[in-house]
Amino acid sequence: MKKLALPLLLSTLLAACSSTGPEATGAKVEDRSSGAGVATVTAGSTSGVRIPALVDPNNILSKRSIYFDYDSYVIKAEAKPLVEAHARFLVQNPNETMRIQGNTDERGSREYNLALGQKRADAVKQALLLLGAKEAQIESVSLGEEKPRCEEAAEACYAQNRRGDILYSAAGDY
Amino acid sequence: MLRGHTLTQMLAAFRLFVAAALASLSLGAQAQLSIEITGAGASRFPVVIPIFENESQLPRGVTDIVRADLERSGLFTLVDIGPQALSESTPPDLAGLRGRGADAVLTGTIAAQGDGRYQVRFRLFDTQKQAELGAMALPMAPAQNRAVGHRIADFVYEKLTGQPGYFSTRIAYVIKSGPNYELQVADADGVNAATALRSREPIISPAWSPDGQRLAYVSFEQKKPIVYVHTLATGQRRVVANFKGSNSAPAWSPDGSQLAVVLTKDGQSQLYALNADGSGVRRLASSSGIDTEPSWAADGNIYFTSDRGGSAQIYRVPAGGGSAQRVTFEGGYNVTPRPSPDGRQLAFITRNNGRFQVAVLDLASKQTTILTDSARDESPSFAPNGRMILYATETGGRGVLAAVSSDGRIKQRLTVQAADVREPAWGPQPR
Numbered sequence: 001m002k003k004l005a006l007p008l009l010l011s012t013l014l015a016a017c018s019s020t021g022p023e024a025t026g027a028k029v030e031d032r033s034s035g036a037g038v039a040t041v042t043a044g045s046t047s048g049v050r051i052p053a054l055v056d057p058n059n060i061l062s063k064r065s066i067y068f069d070y071d072s073y074v075i076k077a078e079a080k081p082l083v084e085a086h087a088r089f090l091v092q093n094p095n096e097t098m099r100i101q102g103n104t105d106e107r108g109s110r111e112y113n114l115a116l117g118q119k120r121a122d123a124v125k126q127a128l129l130l131l132g133a134k135e136a137q138i139e140s141v142s143l144g145e146e147k148p149r150c151e152e153a154a155e156a157c158y159a160q161n162r163r164g165d166i167l168y169s170a171a172g173d174y
Numbered sequence: 175m176l177r178g179h180t181l182t183q184m185l186a187a188f189r190l191f192v193a194a195a196l197a198s199l200s201l202g203a204q205a206q207l208s209i210e211i212t213g214a215g216a217s218r219f220p221v222v223i224p225i226f227e228n229e230s231q232l233p234r235g236v237t238d239i240v241r242a243d244l245e246r247s248g249l250f251t252l253v254d255i256g257p258q259a260l261s262e263s264t265p266p267d268l269a270g271l272r273g274r275g276a277d278a279v280l281t282g283t284i285a286a287q288g289d290g291r292y293q294v295r296f297r298l299f300d301t302q303k304q305a306e307l308g309a310m311a312l313p314m315a316p317a318q319n320r321a322v323g324h325r326i327a328d329f330v331y332e333k334l335t336g337q338p339g340y341f342s343t344r345i346a347y348v349i350k351s352g353p354n355y356e357l358q359v360a361d362a363d364g365v366n367a368a369t370a371l372r373s374r375e376p377i378i379s380p381a382w383s384p385d386g387q388r389l390a391y392v393s394f395e396q397k398k399p400i401v402y403v404h405t406l407a408t409g410q411r412r413v414v415a416n417f418k419g420s421n422s423a424p425a426w427s428p429d430g431s432q433l434a435v436v437l438t439k440d441g442q443s444q445l446y447a448l449n450a451d452g453s454g455v456r457r458l459a460s461s462s463g464i465d466t467e468p469s470w471a472a473d474g475n476i477y478f479t480s481d482r483g484g485s486a487q488i489y490r491v492p493a494g495g496g497s498a499q500r501v502t503f504e505g506g507y508n509v510t511p512r513p514s515p516d517g518r519q520l521a522f523i524t525r526n527n528g529r530f531q532v533a534v535l536d537l538a539s540k541q542t543t544i545l546t547d548s549a550r551d552e553s554p555s556f557a558p559n560g561r562m563i564l565y566a567t568e569t570g571g572r573g574v575l576a577a578v579s580s581d582g583r584i585k586q587r588l589t590v591q592a593a594d595v596r597e598p599a600w601g602p603q604p605r
Contacts, residue, residue: 037368037406037407038359038368038369038370038406038407039370039406039407039408039409040368040369040370040371040372040409041370041371041372041404041409041411042371042372042373043371043372043373043374043375043393043395099397099398101397101398107530108486108507108509108525108530109467109479109509109510109523109552109553110378110379110552110553110597111378111379111422111423111436111466111467111479111510112464112466112467112479112486112509112510114378114399114420114422114423114436114443114466115436115442115443115464115466116464118419118420118438118442118443119442119464122438122441122442139398139418139419140419140438141397141398141399141419141420141438142399142420142438143376143394143399144378144399146376146378146394147376147394153571167397173397174396174397174398
């Protein structure tokens with residue numbers, strides 16, 4: 001409730017502040033001086049770490065990225081140990097939840113890439129389910145091309161962006 | 175709602191508010207879109223737009239706005255006859271103006287009304303037919319000079335081209351500056367930019383409600399794509415689609431009562447419709463592949479992108495249900511379909527020898543024309559009169575907006591200093 005109320009209060013304050021322009025009494029044209037008619041909202045979210053092992057650099061569970069080949073949605077053999085470790089965590093902690101974010105390189109339409117990133121997230125989710133994780137523990141989503149790890153237009157860079165990232169609410173990731 | 179708040183929370187909110195206000199001031203100065211014409215129509219209509227009688231009484235001018243609008247459209251060329259005003263009440267010397275190369279002339283008078291307000295009266299003449307094309311009177315407050323100028327430019331444009339103008343419309347777009355994202359709304363000439371949403375996470379796919387009061391968009395502020403509907407005047411936001419998985423690609427129905435969206439709640443990305451308040455979700459189409467990027471045409475068809483046939487192509491399905499029909503056949507990647515307001519054309523992005531370019535398909539003749547020669551075009555969006563297409567592209571590694579006429583002749587570029595601009599959406603004609 002508190003999280004919701006703050007932006008609401010903020011937008012109320014801003015709306016009150018932005019209504020100081022001249023009144024358009026009977027005018028047939030809209031007054032748009034100084035960007036009138038648009039109130040600014042600031043988005044945000046917060047959280048904290050509950051299970052330190054998930055962010056301990058010496059623990060495999062702190063490794064969260066699974067990389068894919070170009071135009072591929074298949075988990076490579078080299079990523080299997082990592083997937084197995086995360087599956088084990090979910091099996092041993094049935095109340096913990098995970099979000100997998102699929103990512104793509106930047107070529108092509110943003111929304112189509114969002115759908116392609118979803119296929120990568122779904123591939124990771126399927127692998128975890130096969131290893132015993134429960135459906136209710138995992139949400140697969142996509143960030144498409146929106147959060148590139150590397151921003152140069154080169155293949156070495158694109159390869160880093162074709163990945164699935166694992167987030168835990170217990171690690172304060174979301 | 176506020177009763178549960180402590181003083182600390184109120185103060186925190188106020189500090190945030192002040193910070194946001196300051197940030198908007200600083201970014202506001204550099205976030206001005208500037209528009210540059212990079213290609214014009216083959217034959218431009220020569221017009222005379224002299225200063226209006228008594229216009230110097232206004233703190234800020236009106237006719238300079240009219241001139242800038244008409245010139246930027248690429249359809250007109252301005253004939254300069256010097257600094258003298260032509261009064262609305264005096265018939266102009268049409269033969270003389272024709273002799274100076276003008277095909278049309280606008281005369282006008284600004285009359286003070288004694289209460290600080292003014293009336294603008296203007297008349298448009300055709301020098302070839304030696305006839306008046308129309309006249310109008312608009313009330314105005316001094317601060318409305320830009321809005322009145324756009325209205326007059328719309329009037330001239332419509333009388334001379336036969337199509338409604340688009341100078342009174344607004345555009346929405348997203349600016350990325352470092353780690354910050356801003357969803358902004360500006361007048362169609364790039365002026366009066368205002369920030370509707372500021373976020374540290376991406377914002378994509380803004381879509382105007384048909385009444386021009388709300389934007390639907392996808393925000394990643396909760397670390398996943400969620401569809402919001404945002405009322406611009408109040409800043410009130412409503413989550414309309416936050417199902418398990420991804421929620422994206424909102425598209426308004428022509429009457430504004432529904433949205434088509436893409437959800438992954440039942441598996442892969444698929445098309446659904448829901449009411450504008452988020453209730454009543456139902457499936458629009460089914461495939462075993464990806465269905466995305468819906469766009470709701472005036473005739474009730476929903477155009478969308480799908481890889482159901484093996485490559486990304488455009489299809490359409492009746493909003494009321496029925497079987498999907500494939501629309502594009504040439505090439506291996508045709509995406510982001512956007513039907514023109516009259517339903518005769520479809521703008522989309524096609525991959526042409528590795529370059530992503532804006533194309534239009536004439537739906538009757540099935541003829542496709544590529545309109546641009548750039549390589550990274552995205553997100554085409556028609557002006558409400560169907561004459562121009564706004565889109566995102568890249569120059570020098572930076573995101574910019576560009577516009578091209580649907581015949582490919584007129585080209586404009588819209589840039590913001592030191593920031594990436596993307597995801598444009600051209601708003602509806604104001605009502």
